[in-house]
Amino acid sequence: MNNSIVYGPVPFRRLGYSLGVKTSHLRSAPIPVSTVRSEPVDYVTFVTDGEPTLDINLVREIELLCALGIKIAVITKIS
Numbered sequence: 001m002n003n004s005i006v007y008g009p010v011p012f013r014r015l016g017y018s019l020g021v022k023t024s025h026l027r028s029a030p031i032p033v034s035t036v037r038s039e040p041v042d043y044v045t046f047v048t049d050g051e052p053t054l055d056i057n058l059v060r061e062i063e064l065l066c067a068l069g070i071k072i073a074v075i076t077k078i079s
Contacts, residue, residue: 008020
């Protein structure tokens with residue numbers, strides 16, 4: 001089961017066109033890389049209803065996307 005929602009690409013003022021990935025820290029599977037590869041984007045941006053750094057798949061997803069040369073942004077609520 002994959003609880004992430006992929007949306008966009010949307011224009012992002014500082015990042016160009018961004019494919020958003022809204023996540024939950026309880027996800028059991030990473031986002032499908034094929035979904036990301038099919039979109040012409042400048043960045044993949046991870047956001048969440050809580051804190052994206054608690055996502056159990058975040059590190060693996062970032063590793064896979066970076067290996068493909070895709071830029072990553074993680075929007076966090078750390079103050």
